[in-house]
Amino acid sequence: xxxxxxxLKVEDLKVHFFTxxxxxxxxxxxxxxxxxxxxxxxxxxxxCGKSVxxxxxxxxxxxxxxxxxxxxxxxxxxxxxxxxKEMYKIRGSRxxxxxxxPTSSLNPLFTVGYQVAEPLVYHHRMGFKRAWDKAxxxxxxxxxxxxxxxxxxxxxxxxxxxxxxxxxxxALACQPDLLIADEPTTNxxxxxxxxxxxxxxxxxxxxxxxxxxxxxxxxxxxxLCNRVVVMYAGNVVEIAEVEEIFSHPxxxxxxxxxxxxxxxxxxxxxxxxxxxxxxxxxNPPSGCRFHPRCPAATDxxxxxxxxxxxxxxxHFVACHLYSSGG
Amino acid sequence: MRFSPLTKYRLLKKRLKPSLKEMxxxxxxxxxxxxxxxxxxxxxxxxxxxxxxxxxxxxxxxETDIIHRFEPPSPxxxxxxxxLGRDVLSRLLxxxxxxxxxxxxxxxxxxxxxxxxGGIAGLFGGWIDEIIMRITDIFxxxxxxxxxxxxxxxxxxxxxxxxxxxxxxxxPLYTRLVRGQALSVRESAYVEAARxxxxxxxxxxxxxxxxxxxxxxxVTFTLDMGAVILxxxxxxxxxxxxxxxxxEWGRMVSDGRIYLFQAWWVSMFPGLAIALVVLGFNxxxxxxxxxxxxxxxxxxxxx
Amino acid sequence: MADVLIECKNVTKCFPLRGVFAKKGKVHAxxxxxxxxxxxxxxxxxxxxxCGKTTxxxxILGLILPTSGSVFFEGKxxxxxxxxxxxxxxxxxxxxxxxxxxxxNPRMMIADIVGEPLVIHGIAYGEDKDETVKELLERVGLKExxxxxxxxxxxxxxxxxxxIARALAADPEFIVLDEPTSALDVSVQxxxxxxxxxxxxxxxxxxxxxxxxxxxxRHISDRVGVMYLGKLVEEGKREEIFSAPxxxxxxxxxxxxxxxxxxxxxxxxxxxxxxxxxxxxxxxxxxxxTRCPFAESICASEEPRLERLSDTHRVACHYPLKAGRxxxx
Numbered sequence: 001x002x003x004x005x006x007x008l009k010v011e012d013l014k015v016h017f018f019t020x021x022x023x024x025x026x027x028x029x030x031x032x033x034x035x036x037x038x039x040x041x042x043x044x045x046x047x048c049g050k051s052v053x054x055x056x057x058x059x060x061x062x063x064x065x066x067x068x069x070x071x072x073x074x075x076x077x078x079x080x081x082x083x084x085k086e087m088y089k090i091r092g093s094r095x096x097x098x099x100x101x102p103t104s105s106l107n108p109l110f111t112v113g114y115q116v117a118e119p120l121v122y123h124h125r126m127g128f129k130r131a132w133d134k135a136x137x138x139x140x141x142x143x144x145x146x147x148x149x150x151x152x153x154x155x156x157x158x159x160x161x162x163x164x165x166x167x168x169x170x171a172l173a174c175q176p177d178l179l180i181a182d183e184p185t186t187n188x189x190x191x192x193x194x195x196x197x198x199x200x201x202x203x204x205x206x207x208x209x210x211x212x213x214x215x216x217x218x219x220x221x222x223x224l225c226n227r228v229v230v231m232y233a234g235n236v237v238e239i240a241e242v243e244e245i246f247s248h249p250x251x252x253x254x255x256x257x258x259x260x261x262x263x264x265x266x267x268x269x270x271x272x273x274x275x276x277x278x279x280x281x282x283n284p285p286s287g288c289r290f291h292p293r294c295p296a297a298t299d300x301x302x303x304x305x306x307x308x309x310x311x312x313x314x315h316f317v318a319c320h321l322y323s324s325g326g
Numbered sequence: 327m328r329f330s331p332l333t334k335y336r337l338l339k340k341r342l343k344p345s346l347k348e349m350x351x352x353x354x355x356x357x358x359x360x361x362x363x364x365x366x367x368x369x370x371x372x373x374x375x376x377x378x379x380x381x382x383x384x385x386x387x388x389e390t391d392i393i394h395r396f397e398p399p400s401p402x403x404x405x406x407x408x409x410l411g412r413d414v415l416s417r418l419l420x421x422x423x424x425x426x427x428x429x430x431x432x433x434x435x436x437x438x439x440x441x442x443x444g445g446i447a448g449l450f451g452g453w454i455d456e457i458i459m460r461i462t463d464i465f466x467x468x469x470x471x472x473x474x475x476x477x478x479x480x481x482x483x484x485x486x487x488x489x490x491x492x493x494x495x496x497x498p499l500y501t502r503l504v505r506g507q508a509l510s511v512r513e514s515a516y517v518e519a520a521r522x523x524x525x526x527x528x529x530x531x532x533x534x535x536x537x538x539x540x541x542x543x544x545v546t547f548t549l550d551m552g553a554v555i556l557x558x559x560x561x562x563x564x565x566x567x568x569x570x571x572x573x574e575w576g577r578m579v580s581d582g583r584i585y586l587f588q589a590w591w592v593s594m595f596p597g598l599a600i601a602l603v604v605l606g607f608n609x610x611x612x613x614x615x616x617x618x619x620x621x622x623x624x625x626x627x628x629x
Numbered sequence: 630m631a632d633v634l635i636e637c638k639n640v641t642k643c644f645p646l647r648g649v650f651a652k653k654g655k656v657h658a659x660x661x662x663x664x665x666x667x668x669x670x671x672x673x674x675x676x677x678x679x680c681g682k683t684t685x686x687x688x689i690l691g692l693i694l695p696t697s698g699s700v701f702f703e704g705k706x707x708x709x710x711x712x713x714x715x716x717x718x719x720x721x722x723x724x725x726x727x728x729x730x731x732x733x734n735p736r737m738m739i740a741d742i743v744g745e746p747l748v749i750h751g752i753a754y755g756e757d758k759d760e761t762v763k764e765l766l767e768r769v770g771l772k773e774x775x776x777x778x779x780x781x782x783x784x785x786x787x788x789x790x791x792x793i794a795r796a797l798a799a800d801p802e803f804i805v806l807d808e809p810t811s812a813l814d815v816s817v818q819x820x821x822x823x824x825x826x827x828x829x830x831x832x833x834x835x836x837x838x839x840x841x842x843x844x845x846x847r848h849i850s851d852r853v854g855v856m857y858l859g860k861l862v863e864e865g866k867r868e869e870i871f872s873a874p875x876x877x878x879x880x881x882x883x884x885x886x887x888x889x890x891x892x893x894x895x896x897x898x899x900x901x902x903x904x905x906x907x908x909x910x911x912x913x914x915x916x917x918x919t920r921c922p923f924a925e926s927i928c929a930s931e932e933p934r935l936e937r938l939s940d941t942h943r944v945a946c947h948y949p950l951k952a953g954r955x956x957x958x
Contacts, residue, residue: 045814046785160678161904189677190841191901194885216814219887242891260819261889262848264871270826271819271848277784333756340759341738344777515731516742519792522690523746523799524719533745537736 004035007177007210008057013070015052015061022282026052026065028234028289031308034178039204039211041225041242043218045257047278048231050214054180057212058097059087075177093123096171100183102163106155112166113139113151119173138169141206143199161192165199172203179204180212185220197223218261222246227314230254233279233289236308240315250317252294288320296321355617362613368606376426379419387417387573396589406591408582414595417573421596424485424574425603428558429551432492437547440500445539447501448508449531459505462498470495470557471564478566485558485574488567492557496550503546507539545615552607559600575600633704634803634835635689636665640698642684646909656908658684660859661698663935668802671829671836673850673867675843675882679905680856682839686805689837690722691715702803720750723796727808729788733780739766739791740776746798765794769824786817793824797832805837810845822849843886847871852941855879858908858916861935865942875938875949877921915947923948 011031017024027049034040042050055061057072059079072079074095079087091097099105106115116138117131126134132151139147142165155163164184171179181200185193201224204211213224221228221242228245230238230253238251249255259272276293279285285292291301298320306318356362391411399406405414447458474491481487511517517534525533559576561567568574570581575596582592640663644656659681666672674682687693689700691707699706707718723746726732733742743765744758753761763773769790780788789809796804806825810818826849828834840846846853853870855863855878863876874880881901901920906912912919918928927947935945 045816159904189905190843190882190886191677192904194887194901197887217887218815218889222889222891222893223887246889246891257816258889260816262819262822262844263889264847267847267867270823273820273823274816277786337755337759340777341740344738344779348779515726515728516734518692519724519726519732519795520745520749522692522719522722522724523749523795524716525745525749529749533737534734538734 004038006033007036007075008034009073010053010057011071011073013053013056013072014068015056015065016068017065019064024281025284026234026281027056028284030236032229032236032239034210034212036210037208038226039213039224041221041228042212042214042231043216043221043228044231045216045278047233047281049234050231051182054097054182054212054214057180058091058095089123092119093174094176095178095180096176097180097182098167098171098184100186102160102167103155105167106163108155111152111154112158116151116166116169116173119170123174135169135173138173139166141203142169160188161195164188164196168199172207172209175207176209178210178212180214182214186215186217200224218258233284234281235289236318237290238317244312244315250311250315250322251319252296253290352617356613359613359616361609365606365609365613368602369610372422372426372603372606375419375422379422383416383419385413385416387412387420388571396585399591405595406589408592409585414591417578418575418596418599421573421575421578424568424572425555425559428485428489429554431489432496432554433547433550435493436497437500437543440497441504441543444501444504445508445531445536448505448512449527449535458501462501465495466498468495471561474561474566483566483569485562485568485572488558488561492554496554500543500546503542504539507542508535511535511538541618545611545618548607548614549611552604556600556604632668633665634668634702636701637689638663638699640685640688640695640700642688642693643696654909657859657911658908659688662861664854664861664864666835666837668835669833670851671838671849673846673853674837674839674856675841675846675853676856677841677905679858679908681859682856683807686807686837686839690724690805691718716750720799721801722803722805723801725792725796725804725806725809727811729785729792729812732792733788735780738777738779742780743791743795743798746795750799752799765797768797769794785813786821789813789821790824797828803835807839808841811840811842818845825849843882858905858911860916860945862917862946863944869942875942875944876946877923877950878917880950
């Protein structure tokens with residue numbers, strides 16, 4: 001395994017939301033690494049905390065949420081110790097974020113070209129004319145047809161796929177070290193999604209950007225990512241290379257999740273179900289948060305939260321099944 | 327379908343607690359909003375004064391005492407006396423009723439009328455909608471003030487006529503509001519679901535559209551109370567509403583206007599009262615709107 | 630079991646676009662679609678956005694009037710129903726919508742939402758209604774204590790179950806499901822699909838299942854119809870469509886969706902260029918020809934008709950793929 005340079009280290013991140021009903025423990029000690037020039041997939045179902053993780057890295061967690069503890073070390077510096085002013089310089093230029101719905105993320109009052117040029121003007125202090133030209137270049141890289149004309153268009157004049165490409169252009173304008181993508185293709189048609197995935201693969205290779213791709217779609221993960229982080233109810237449960245995850249899933253949750261996907265093999269039969277529902281994080285289960293639904297749960301699972309263990313090379317699991325002589 | 331009272335009670339009991347819990351969230355959000363609480367406090371004080379003002383007033387608002395005219399605020403007359411020696415404070419306390427009455431009467435008539443017309447327009451659409459909206463537009467085109475002046479000229483100036491004029495120009499607001507809501511609710515998925523199950527139009531109106539219109543109506547109603555009070559006071563100020571010796575606040579401001587430099591308290595205190603009450607309703611109304619806004623509730627609810 | 634429950638003949642729907650002063654054009658949402666659904670089977674309708682499947686679903690349930698064409702329920706034209714017959718039709722049909730958040734009235738309690746069809750059709754009121762609702766909720770896997778809560782207290786999967794319970798309330802025979810699992814997580818989707826299959830068995834239901842997700846369609850359908858830009862381009866039995874698709878668009882859809890298997894990644898795969906054209910000005914001739922890798926000159930001028938290539942398999946294409954040809958993709 002060649003030595004990779006680490007770009008981001010999230011260490012024991014805890015985020016709580018203080019609400020009317022009580023304290024929601026959204027993230028309960030999330031830890032993972034992200035290396036340079038890799039595509040890391042963050043997969044999990046609704047409420048597992050993947051979006052909160054992305055927002056935490058950018059320090060954009062909305063009220064009533066607060067980062068309680070932990071460290072986020074980006075290129076050697078702890079982001080949680082930085083001032084708001086310092087974060088302004090980082091967002092958009094060193095770390096960029098793209099969202100699920102391009103329509104609401106693009107300002108309807110400004111042309112697409114203006115919005116792509118904006119981060120260049122703000123972060124790189126470029127003159128507007130130069131920034132505009134660069135913006136058109138970047139739009140061309142996202143394979144939008146007729147970039148100069150499209151740059152002069154407004155978001156509502158473009159289709160969903162083109163808007164998403166504009167968002168990607170905006171995010172990559174300043175050539176960030178890290179691109180965080182929060183479900184950007186979930187709302188797109190399958191054929192357009194395919195184009196965006198191919199685009200991201202090519203751009204990532206060209207610019208060497210690291211990508212943190214958040215999704216609940218395991219097909220996309222298989223297509224795009226080098227390594228995968230699986231989350232459940234605010235915890236990381238498994239981390240491995242993508243082939244490993246699909247061929248040898250170790251955590252019971254991951255195993256059941258993979259079996260729940262309909263495929264050619266499951267036709268006509270029953271899909272594997274995970275009994276119970278995702279727990280409400282206001283009163284999370286004790287010990288391992290998955291234990292109420294886990295077929296292999298034992299007493300220790302109820303009492304003690306499992307820590308991440310490296311079971312095989314590069315393959316980490318947080319499960320008591322593997323802690324003693326696994 | 328007749329149910330025994332026992333059955334009705336049992337059905338209600340099951341539904342009561344969760345309904346209250348829902349309302350509890352609204353109150354919680356409201357409580358957290360400092361300006362809304364201030365508004366609520368002001369409104370509550372105003373209601374209290376309207377109900378009990380006359381009983382706590384130290385003097386008779388109509389009793390003149392020429393010797394003590396234009397006395398500045400003092401321990402015996404905390405807000406001073408006016409041109410006829412009447413205690414300003416007592417007049418203020420008595421006058422709260424008239425403002426409250428104006429607000430209630432005008433809205434009690436215009437809201438139901440406006441809501442029903444708006445509901446019909448929004449539900450049926452087509453030419454019914456067109457006709458109702460054109461009529462609404464006509465009434466909206468009337469400036470309330472001019473109408474009130476016309477009424478005064480024709481029927482003689484009085485508080486009652488001012489309220490009548492205001493009622494005539496106020497209902498269109500609710501028609502447009504409800505119609506807009508009805509149109510948007512009509513397009514929503516749960517109404518479509520009901521239609522797909524065979525619900526009749528009437529059923530949809532009562533079970534789906536109206537309940538979902540209640541929220542904006544409540545908000546507008548609260549904000550409007552302040553607006554009506556202000557309008558009525560303005561009309562009285564101009565001479566088209568309450569006539570002397572009625573201690574209506576707008577009238578009082580007008581009466582003291584010429585003496586503003588000698589005896590500022592005669593106009594100032596009723597003016598402040600009007601401003602404060604209107605502010606209170608505005609703050610409360612905004613607070614209610616924010617509390618009922620589903621997006622803001624969610625932020626306060628769960629992360 | 631061989632009788633036809635629902636049949637559409639040549640259903641077409643155009644929505645007029647209003648310009649400022651005059652009509653600016655028409656949205657050709659659905660164009661000349663004909664198919665039938667037999668009692669007890671599940672027809673899966675698949676296509677991307679703008680293909681008209683949602684509009685078609687609503688026409689089939691009589692919620693929208695078609696511009697032309699007819700829909701038959703048990704052989705009778707539903708758009709010629711009397712008021713009473715229409716109400717009866719509504720009792721025997723139901724719809725489950727895509728968005729579990731929006732399809733439930735946020736101000737109503739679950740008991741009233743699920744019980745609504747009972748009240749509308751005069752089947753049960755008051756305590757009887759509550760009893761029936763309790764049974765319905767248990768049938769879809771929810772509990773009695775959920776009855777007196779509000780929709781926002783539930784997760785997406787639970788809300789969808791509530792919507793399914795509501796659909797079952799009046800004991801329907803035919804249910805249209807418009808992307809019921811698209812907004813749900815994978816594990817929740819699995820439960821809902823299992824539930825739907827089980828209910829179909831237990832209650833002898835007939836489904837029209839609409840989705841853009843091919844793996845879901847494959848799992849649940851007996852027969853499949855593929856739509857593109859308002860037209861039905863291919864229809865056949867499940868195995869036929871998935872193992873030997875005849876229309877290039879179908880083959881492209883199958884090739885394009887990301888598969889949850891990283892070993893597939895390296896394989897060179899074909900993907901369609903461009904995006905779905907606007908339904909206001911659909912391409913002349915075969916609507917797919919602008920993106921079709923096999924398009925010939927005839928495809929740009931003449932619209933292909935839906936031809937029956939075998940007993941069960943129909944396709945609308947001038948050059949339907951022969952077996953193995955999709956390997957060229």
